[in-house]
Amino acid sequence: MNLNVPPHAVRSAESPRVDLVLIAEMVTPGARVLDIGCGDGTLMRLLAARRGVDARGIELSQAGVNSCVAQGLAVIQGDADTDLVHYPDLAFDYAILSQTIQATYSPRHVLEQLLRIGRRAIVSFPNFGHWRVRTQLLFRGKMPTTDNLPDRWYDTPNIHLCTIKDFLDLCRDAGAKVERVVALNAYGTKLGVSMPLFAQNLFGEQAVFLLSR
């Protein structure tokens, strides 16, 4: 019996988000990928369609898991904070944490687990150093709410927000090698790689990091 399923037999994605496209471009074709906080499987479908990747996912929400399972995606209901320890070392080529690290209880622990499980880690997050965030706090004196961070302080799942500079510090402390950083502005356009760090931290609304040990 042929048990090998070509990745394109998994349903493909329509009009994907720019940050997800950027992540997919960082992944080499056919790689082994773990998508932590995979939601309804959007990135996993994109990886299957564009990179021929048979990805595995972890998702906390029942709705997300059910959606993934119904699409034939391999998803485990679980929690990034507690369940990553059960994966063997270097089980994956890439461990991806897309827009999730700021919602974890222990971001440093999660980052260290990513770097243990995957040869490379890809982490994306909303940049709290963006100028809109800074000006709201400075001039309004209130916790910022933006298109990218719409929740108010008391109902947000984001308990560990950080700036690009903050995350660089964490990478240094955790012994992670930063292979690539891409900041996206509010329109989802990549900021120039030649742009100095302070400017990326000011104009980048979100950032994608490619890391290794």
Place this chain on the structure above:
Amino acid sequence: MSEAPASQTVLDHSVRLAQITNPQSEIVHFGEHEPLPLDCGESLAPFSIAYQTYGTLNADKSNLVLVCHALTGDQHVANVHPVTGKPGWWETMVGPGKPIDTNRYFVLCPNVIGGCMGSTGPSSINPRTGHPYGLDFPVITIADTVRAQARLLDHLGVPDVLCVLGGSMGGMQVLQWASTYKDRVFSAVPIACAARHSSQNIAFHEVGRQAVMADPDWCQGRYLDEGKSPRKGLAVARMAAHITYLSDDALHTKFGRNLQDRDRITFGFDADFQVESYLRYQGLSFVDRFDANSYLYITRAMDYFDLAADHGGVLANAFQGTRTRFCLVSFTSDWLFPTEESREIVHALNAVAANVSFVELKTKGGHDSFLLHEPELFDTIRGFVNSAARQRGIAEPEGWRP
């Protein structure tokens, strides 16, 4: 949970006994020259397997869904039960337009070896003696049960299964299938189960077996020869076991401390409380459809199940090299096979880079949640089986809607 009627009519004993030798099911007989080798070292010959099917096998024999039943279940998944007259035990899951849609899939459910609904078991006639086997029946294991099922598939000329699924002991069989017959299982759904029977679960089974054996009518296992039946012992075993299939929450919601057909407690040992009446009914109705020795043998098979022990103590080794797609399901209210047991299987499958999904469903119904009306469970199974069929390239019937 079914309602407890005020009066209990005992079904005709002969109707149940007839199912042992002449079941209202398809049956295949394997002769003296086709023995079933058993883990205990003996072999079983001749032997028979009774089974039910639903739907149609497609031309390339790729749409078979194998359903494995639980300890006290049988092959009557989605038809009226020949003894009780009640609907099949998984009619909510299997049938036309149901999550496992028999308009698209060919569903097969065999009665387990050791059972009492037509497959060879301790109440079958031992050809060496001309009497029912009783305790001369060899002790069987989950692996033996699965080996027998594989023989049935060989007989039907079906090389492999699109999906094998089952809950509780059915889930143990699913795991055994995926471990022993890696190339014959495209996808697998173990529900509310474990890779080994826990100490607590063995303990509950032992209580049940001791209750059966303490009944004088058990006659050292020879009750059929004596024209007797250990009804009281088996009923007590069922009552104790039934509690473990439910949850504190479910019992409290349904019965609370409500009294049964009376206004006040009687200061006696009648069934004052509704929950007592309910359990008595569960015990009595069970003995009308089940064989006491089958209960001993099948509980033992579950006790002996330890997939890791069969693979050098490392569960992951049981699945080394697997390409099967897995979808594990557990229930929050299940304290007999708690979620942690399913997670251990998931970790083992992760360790061998298997394609595995895992869903923990929030339910109140306890272990029996897999038999109840749980829309999230239906959605999960429907989605997973249909995606497996799509990945395997099974054509959708004309006008078929998932």
